[in-house]
Amino acid sequence: MHWLYLALAVVFEITVALTAGRAQGFTRPGWTAATLVSGGIATYLLSQALLTFEVGVGYAIWTAVSGVGIVVLGALVFGQRLDWRKFLGIAAVIAGVVGLQLSGAA
Amino acid sequence: MSTTTAATTENDTARSDRARAWPVLLLAGAFEIAYALAVGGSQGFTVLSWSLIAVVFFLLTLFSLSLALRTIDVGIGYAVWAGIGAVGAALLGPVFFDETLTPVKVLWLTLIIGGVVWLKLSDSPKQTQTEQSAHQ
Numbered sequence: 037m038h039w040l041y042l043a044l045a046v047v048f049e050i051t052v053a054l055t056a057g058r059a060q061g062f063t064r065p066g067w068t069a070a071t072l073v074s075g076g077i078a079t080y081l082l083s084q085a086l087l088t089f090e091v092g093v094g095y096a097i098w099t100a101v102s103g104v105g106i107v108v109l110g111a112l113v114f115g116q117r118l119d120w121r122k123f124l125g126i127a128a129v130i131a132g133v134v135g136l137q138l139s140g141a142a
Numbered sequence: 143m144s145t146t147t148a149a150t151t152e153n154d155t156a157r158s159d160r161a162r163a164w165p166v167l168l169l170a171g172a173f174e175i176a177y178a179l180a181v182g183g184s185q186g187f188t189v190l191s192w193s194l195i196a197v198v199f200f201l202l203t204l205f206s207l208s209l210a211l212r213t214i215d216v217g218i219g220y221a222v223w224a225g226i227g228a229v230g231a232a233l234l235g236p237v238f239f240d241e242t243l244t245p246v247k248v249l250w251l252t253l254i255i256g257g258v259v260w261l262k263l264s265d266s267p268k269q270t271q272t273e274q275s276a277h278q
Binding site: 122135 | 181
């Protein structure tokens with residue numbers, strides 16, 4: 037269940053990144069509200085995940101997988117280029133998460 | 143103000159914005175550590191004190207990051223901010239809560255945090271273009 041909460045928290049954190057970009061330094065009220073609401077939901081879901089995950093572990097996975105999601109979404113939806121350097125970063129994050137899980141630390 | 147030309151004032155403002163952006167970004171990273179610890183300490187938002195602290199730092203980290211990203215490239219800014227937050231939460235988690243930082247955890251966390259910092263640094267392709275336009 038804690039993995040599900042963390043996955044949902046990632047979805048809303050990606051939404052924060054997308055809406056914050058459009059809020060333009062919080063000068064546009066609609067997008068600013070969308071950013072705050074998404075961030076609030078992401079925070080609540082993260083808090084549920086952190087009931088089981090240790091803070092350092094759960095937070096690192098959450099922020100890193102969100103970062104990967106933003107870049108992958110940028111490539112799939114907004115046509116940004118995925119080069120070998122980005123693949124290396126994505127691979128490192130995935131390997132780290134799998135490693136934590138297999139070692140029983142997450 | 144009255145003795146300088148409009149162009150000079152504009153340049154000075156841009157320069158001081160850039161100089162101030164980095165301390166603000168580091169501050170945003172510190173706020174993010176506090177946010178992570180408070181969200182963990184809130185026990186799913188059932189502990190009032192930690193919950194209130196979490197809300198305050200949630201607003202502070204978001205506001206200061208957006209302020210810093212007005213002048214700092216998004217990829218670099220996000221990498222520094224996320225890196226500080228994640229390393230800080232991992233190091234301070236055991237200080238505030240009943241957690242341990244074993245060598246195995248350090249190994250995998252280093253890979254995860256290093257991975258996302260590297261990824262975000264790779265994700266700023268327009269950096270040189272932005273700098274060029276800023277100098278024009």
